[in-house]
Amino acid sequence: MGETKILKLLILCIILLYSPIDLAKSCSEEPDGVCEGCTSENDICTMKILQETSRSVVLNNGEKMPAFGLGTYDIQNQEVITYSIVELGYRHIDTAQVYENEELVSKAIKEAIQAGISRDELFITTKLWNSGFENPVKALRESLGRLNLKYVDMYLIHWPIPEFEEDKKTFKKTPMHQVWQGMERCVELGIAKSIGVSNFNVQLLIDMLAYAKIPPTCNQVEVHPYYQQEGLLQFCQKYGIAVVAYAPLSSPARPDGGNGRNILKDPILQQIANSHDTTPAQIALAWNLQLGNVVISKTNNVTRAKENIEAVSVALSSKEMDLIRSLDANEKIYDTQEWECFGNIHAFK
Ligand SMILES: *[C@@H]1O[C@H](CO)[C@@H](O)[C@H](O)[C@H]1NC(C)=O
16 A cells, blocks of 8 residues: 555545544534534534434443334334434344334435445344244344345344244243344354344343353344333343343324323423423433433334434433433233233243
8 A cells, every 4th residue: 555545545544533523523512503504593413413313322242233223113104214324323223034024124224325425334133033032143144134134233133032833832942042143053153143132031040141152232122201110120231141121212103002091191200301302202311321321212203213313412410310210110011911922921921
């Protein structure tokens, strides 16, 4: 390599290193408090948001997971996903085999890459459904085919419940340690950068840590102000397992979700939101992030997708965090008892 080439590379590196910082500065130091990209005086600076959305959690294998993810369950068109990546700064996209939308996610990834986002910048998660417990490598290869990817950043065991065989009226006998071996094989083959679990409780995690050659990097579970799972969170923190919170707004759009209570209308969250000039949704998301959790939020509405990710710039006081802590009501929305595929059992209550 010639000297001029090296010099050019050096200059490029310096520009790359310093440009985001400069952008952040020019935003906050704008005399009238408005920066480029802000649509109104009260709007939060887009540049600053983009910077903060790159904030990530370091997993126990050294990989980084962006702290704010886009859920895709029930997302109806890929434009919401593409827009969220390209225009709103989402980098972490969460899908699953059972959502039956991996092709849709694949279109959005393709569009985002065409718009100049690189694959490396994206963090893509998909999940193993229980029908694939016997051969996770095969199931992931099928997911990768639908996603049109060479690897996923995260592969999760979706639920710790083996397949329920309707005809036999019983569960398949696939022990979890065997499933995990298959997950570890995915890492060895380079088709999953990280592996983890979802909907695991403390007991299952303790057991897994006893047999795992590769410990789970994360546990994706339901966490919101009405269902805080403090014990599980403490365990995960202590043993280096990142917590990824799903249904952080307690799924207000889910037809069978909730029991009449709506986080978006919670008077305490509303009161905190008023003092920050934000919305209750942003307060609930900021609370989750501030606990150190990764958050997965989903909406079909791009205005709300923007509102959601802007929660990264809301800083709550410890008094406000305590106030939200007092809202815990052990109100779990995702209950396997309603699901035939899991044999209609109460696995978590
Ligand atoms: C999208 O969200 C915004 C903000 O909450 C709301 O005003 C608007 O009505 C929503 N649009 C649709 C189509 O639901």
